[in-house]
Amino acid sequence: MTEPVLYLDGVSVVFDGFKALNSLSLIVDAGELRAIIGPNGAGKTTMMDVITGKTRPTAGVVRFREHDLTKLDEATIANLGIGRKFQKPTMFDALTVFENLELALKAPRGPFSCLRWVLTGEARRRIEAVMEEVGLASRAQDRAAILSHGQRQWLEIGMLLMQDPELLLVDEPVAGMTDQETEHTAALLVRIAGERSVVVVEHDLEFVRALGSKVTVLCEGSMLSEGSIDHVQNDPRVIEVYLGR
Amino acid sequence: MSASLAAPAPGGFGRMTLRLVLIGAVLLLAMLPALNRLPADSALHVSDFIVSITGKWITYAILALAIDLAWGYAGILSLGHGAFFALGGYAIGMHLMRLIGPRGVYGHPVLPDFMVFLGYRELPWYWLGFDHFPFAILMAVAVPGLLAGIVGYLAFRSRITGVYLSIITQALTYALMLAFFRNDMGFGGNNGFTDFKELLGMPLNTPTARSALFYASLLLLLAALWLCSSITRSKLGRVLVAIRDAESRVRFLGYDVTQHKLFVFVLSAMIAGLAGALYVPQVGIINPGEFSPGNSIEAVIWVAVGGRGTLVGALLGAFSVNALKTWLTTVAPDLWLFALGGLFVAVTLFLPRGLIGLFSKAPK
Numbered sequence: 001m002t003e004p005v006l007y008l009d010g011v012s013v014v015f016d017g018f019k020a021l022n023s024l025s026l027i028v029d030a031g032e033l034r035a036i037i038g039p040n041g042a043g044k045t046t047m048m049d050v051i052t053g054k055t056r057p058t059a060g061v062v063r064f065r066e067h068d069l070t071k072l073d074e075a076t077i078a079n080l081g082i083g084r085k086f087q088k089p090t091m092f093d094a095l096t097v098f099e100n101l102e103l104a105l106k107a108p109r110g111p112f113s114c115l116r117w118v119l120t121g122e123a124r125r126r127i128e129a130v131m132e133e134v135g136l137a138s139r140a141q142d143r144a145a146i147l148s149h150g151q152r153q154w155l156e157i158g159m160l161l162m163q164d165p166e167l168l169l170v171d172e173p174v175a176g177m178t179d180q181e182t183e184h185t186a187a188l189l190v191r192i193a194g195e196r197s198v199v200v201v202e203h204d205l206e207f208v209r210a211l212g213s214k215v216t217v218l219c220e221g222s223m224l225s226e227g228s229i230d231h232v233q234n235d236p237r238v239i240e241v242y243l244g245r
Numbered sequence: 246m247s248a249s250l251a252a253p254a255p256g257g258f259g260r261m262t263l264r265l266v267l268i269g270a271v272l273l274l275a276m277l278p279a280l281n282r283l284p285a286d287s288a289l290h291v292s293d294f295i296v297s298i299t300g301k302w303i304t305y306a307i308l309a310l311a312i313d314l315a316w317g318y319a320g321i322l323s324l325g326h327g328a329f330f331a332l333g334g335y336a337i338g339m340h341l342m343r344l345i346g347p348r349g350v351y352g353h354p355v356l357p358d359f360m361v362f363l364g365y366r367e368l369p370w371y372w373l374g375f376d377h378f379p380f381a382i383l384m385a386v387a388v389p390g391l392l393a394g395i396v397g398y399l400a401f402r403s404r405i406t407g408v409y410l411s412i413i414t415q416a417l418t419y420a421l422m423l424a425f426f427r428n429d430m431g432f433g434g435n436n437g438f439t440d441f442k443e444l445l446g447m448p449l450n451t452p453t454a455r456s457a458l459f460y461a462s463l464l465l466l467l468a469a470l471w472l473c474s475s476i477t478r479s480k481l482g483r484v485l486v487a488i489r490d491a492e493s494r495v496r497f498l499g500y501d502v503t504q505h506k507l508f509v510f511v512l513s514a515m516i517a518g519l520a521g522a523l524y525v526p527q528v529g530i531i532n533p534g535e536f537s538p539g540n541s542i543e544a545v546i547w548v549a550v551g552g553r554g555t556l557v558g559a560l561l562g563a564f565s566v567n568a569l570k571t572w573l574t575t576v577a578p579d580l581w582l583f584a585l586g587g588l589f590v591a592v593t594l595f596l597p598r599g600l601i602g603l604f605s606k607a608p609k
Contacts, residue, residue, distance in 0.1 A: 052497060078499035090494045092487040099483050109500045111508035114481035163498065 003065065005030050005167055005197045006051065011060030012221070013046055020046040021057070022221035028167070033193035035208045036201045037232075038218035039241060044201045045087060047218070048169050052084050053077040064167065079109065083165035087172045087201075089152035093145035097136050097155055100144050101127045104162035127162065133188070134158040149176040157188070168198045174207050186210035205229070263557060274299065274463055278456030296455055300527045302567045303462040307469050307520035309547045309563035310556060314473050315513040316545070317553035318482060319506055320489030322407070325414030327541035328421050329389035329514040331531070333521030335425075336388060338438040338531040339372060340381035345442050358440075359433045369431045378445060385522035386515045392417075393514030394507065401503040401510075406492065415538050422536035437532025444526050455527075462523045466560075469516050473556050476509075485509060546589050552599025561600050 006028040013021040021043045028034050038044055049055035050062055053074045062069040067080055078084075091100050105123055107113070131137045134154040139147065144155060153173055160168050170189065174182040186207055189198055193213070202208055208215060208229055215232050217225040225235045232238050277299055280291040308330050315321040342357040349358040356365055374380040396417060400410055428434035447454040476482050487495045488502055496502055525531045534540075543566075551562020566588070574581050596602055 054493075074493070074496035075499050075501045078497050084497050086494075086497075090491055092483075092490050092494070094486050094490055095483055102480065103483060103487055103495075104498050111481055111484075111505050114484050114505075115476060115479050117480040159498070 003030075004028060005032075005065060006199070007061065007063040008047075008051075009061040011047075011050060011057045011062060013043075013050060013055060014058045019221050021050065021060075023060070024218070024222050026216060026223065028197050028199060030166075030197060031194050033190060033198045033211060033213040034200070035211050035213050035215045035229075036199060036218060037203065037205070037208060037215060038224070041220075042218040043221040044218055045171060046221075048084060048171055048199075048201065051077075051169060052082060075109070078163070078165075081164075081166035082169065083160040083163040083167070084169045085153075085156045085160050085171055085173060087175070089149070089156045091144045091152065091155055091159065093143065096141050096143055097131065097147070098127060098140045100155060101130055101158055101162050104159035106162065106164045130158045130161050133161065135184075150178065150181050153177060153185075154181075157185070161192070166196055168192065168196060170198060170200045172202055173200065174202065174204055182207050183210065205233075267557060271463070271467065274303070275460070278452075278459050281452065281456070293452075293455065296459060297527060298571060300455065300459040300462050301524060302564055303459070303466050304520045304524040304527070305544070305547070305567055306560045306563040307462070307466050307523075308517050308544050309551065309559040310466075310469050310473055311513040311516040311520065312544055313548045313553055313556060313559035314476065314516075315509055316548060317555070317559070318477055318489060319485040319509045320406075320492075321506060321510055321513075322411045322545070323414045323510070323513070324411045324538070324541050324545060325416075325418040326513070326517050326544055327538075328414075328418035328536055329393060329517035330521035330524070330540075330544075331418075331421070331425075331533075331535035332389045332392065333385035333518030334525040334531040334535060335432060335438075335521075336375075336381050336385035336518070337522040337525050338441075339375040339384075339432075340378060341441040341444060341526065342433075342438050343372070343376040344444070345440065348442060349440075357433070357438075359436060359438075360431070363428055363434075365431075372431070382519075382522060385518045389514040389518035389521075390511050393511045397507045397510040398503070401506045415541065418536050418541050419538050422533050422538075425533035425536060433532070435533060437530060437534075438525075439530040439532075441526065441529055449526060449529065458523065458527050462527070465519060465523060469519075470556060470560075472512075472516075476512075477556065481505070481508075543585065546585060548599075550588060550592050550599055552601030555599075555601050558599050558601035565600065 004027045006026070008024055008026040011021050011024045012019065024043065024047065036044055046055060050057050051069060053069060053072055053076070057070055064077070064080060064082060069077055092103065095103070102119065105127065107117065107123070128137065131140055134157055136151060136154055136158065139151065144152070147155060153176070157170070157173060160170070173189070174185050177185065182204065189200060190211060192198055200211065215227065215229050216223060217232050217238050219241050224241065225232045225238050277291050277296050280289050281293065281296045283290045308326060312323065312326050315323055345357060347354045349361070351358055351361040353361045355368055375384070396413070400413055405413065424430055425432050426435050441449050443449055444454065447457060484495065484500060484505055488505060492502055547562040547566045548559045549562070550566050551560065552558025569584070570581060573584055592599060
């Protein structure tokens, strides 16, 4: 029995009396691809905030391997090996695609290390390989500000890959993508999982089906159902709160 | 693929052109003290006034560069950089006071005039060491750096950003002004320090001292420009821009934002301190008025007018606004503050990229 990579137990987050997460438990194994679905306000983004150190849980255990994430800040958690893609693609508009990826590349992060940083051939090849993978090779020298929405999503996934994380948290990766782009993204995430654990939050059920992974359904801050996509789609509780509407 | 290494040129106006204009401007500046030595009836003669005022503007340009590094690149809008400048000025001022020695009005062998006047028996402990020039220069860098380190650490660690940080820095310079106005601080109260005699054996207010200070300022300007541009062209520069544009995203990439901001804020304060240390011997006086909040705001306006986020823009702004100020305060002194305010509003509305934006195309 291998240790889970991510372990959440009884996690609650209360904002001014509103329970964003209500005793949520979730276990993600090494190399696992997990999809998380749920209606708006189910607590999906809050869960990501808790894992990445943006929000402190009111109660509960959040562990990444042996680390207690409730006591660490965002930068430390990121350096432990948790990468996050935001719901709204967030990158550095004033910098080029290449520079955005270069900043994300796993390397010493202190000011003096950054000052002395020299782009080695190996680093360049890694950046070029990722640009190739996410289909932005021809846009290397374009500023991120001028990319299309889909391309921004790709760039952010690329930045995640550059960080070489053990666990990727991917919030709505295919929002605003065409069908073809969506398919491509699903294939990419499936390929990434295996070497790393990937948690995907998504509304698009076709996309979740294409991932072919275990699905966790959240509702009102706790887990409602878990299993294959067919299992959860036929779960009467899920149909009632989410799919039936 | 080597093209991807080169930082994009600041707009359409090529790097080469920019460099040539800069070299030309530096050479022109470097000639001023020499032209000052020509006979007064020569067509190329430059007056003492021009040399001393340009020397002063150079120190302002260094201050502008320091502000631009923190604000234009890392997004830290300090409205208190005048305090770091003034502290550097006070450090060298203390040295200049010590050099007066027994030549003061009261003729006391050790104590500066104001201390005799205020009944001091001996030199306060924090004046020790200031009789040595290297110590004074060290303090002109270390004191602003330390203060920026403490204030910056507390503010950045608590994630105080934007206007709140600006207000704190503004309060900092105001508090220092009030403190330095007090006679019992031991810094000459509201009169500050003046009547300086010499520096490094050179009597001040002589052509030799004027040109030496002028060239020292010009060298410092070039050194600061080199330092700032090697930072902005490094990956650190790109991290700073990233912090400016999306601070929390940088944290999720694993960068300790506090460390990066602190680095740039402290460095910027140190550069400002050195600029102040070169300013005071050139103007011959330092008093608590240098801490006044308006000075810091004015310096930020130089950067905004010139074009923040481009180092050359900061220099352009410092020289052009001060040239305007010198002219306008002679012609219509009452209008200056209105003009400065109007300039700031006009630049914000019509030239968001500053004067430098006039010469370069919008970024693609």
